[in-house]
Amino acid sequence: MRRMDDSPDVRAPRHSRSTLIGGLGLACGLVALGVSLLPSWTAPLYEQPAKPLPTRASEWIGQLRDYATGTTQPEGAAQQADAAPNPWRSPRLAVTSRLLAFAALACAAIAFVRREDARMVACTVALGAGGIAAYSLVTAVVVLLVALTAVALAVAARRA
16 A cells, blocks of 8 residues: 555656757758748848839830830840849758758658657658748658658557
8 A cells, every 4th residue: 555655756757869860850950941931031021112013114115215216225235233132032042941951851760760759750850841841842742741651650560
């Protein structure tokens, strides 16, 4: 019989395996998701406002008049000065985001094989797929289907 003053043996859960790879993948996934989503939030702040329709129409009519009178060269000879490029639309950000997302997925695969914490692996896969989804929804869906298949196979193997 148990006495009232006996307290249950409460210990902090011990992790027998390191979660270093899963943590690294989680960090890569977070950065990948941030880099892929940040431009869509901040780029509109840097976009030049569109000219009103009457202004654009008058410029177009002026260009037609100049072309008809021969005072300007046809199509592209005299290019207008382009606006400064938006730094948030750089292709380097897209490549960086994709590389980090694939690094997160690779870390998730290694962590899955090492049998690290399943929640860490699932979060890493989700963040990596989210980083890819900003650019290619089909690829992200395929990644998630592969991850779900791996989980289903692992559960089936554990029961057998």
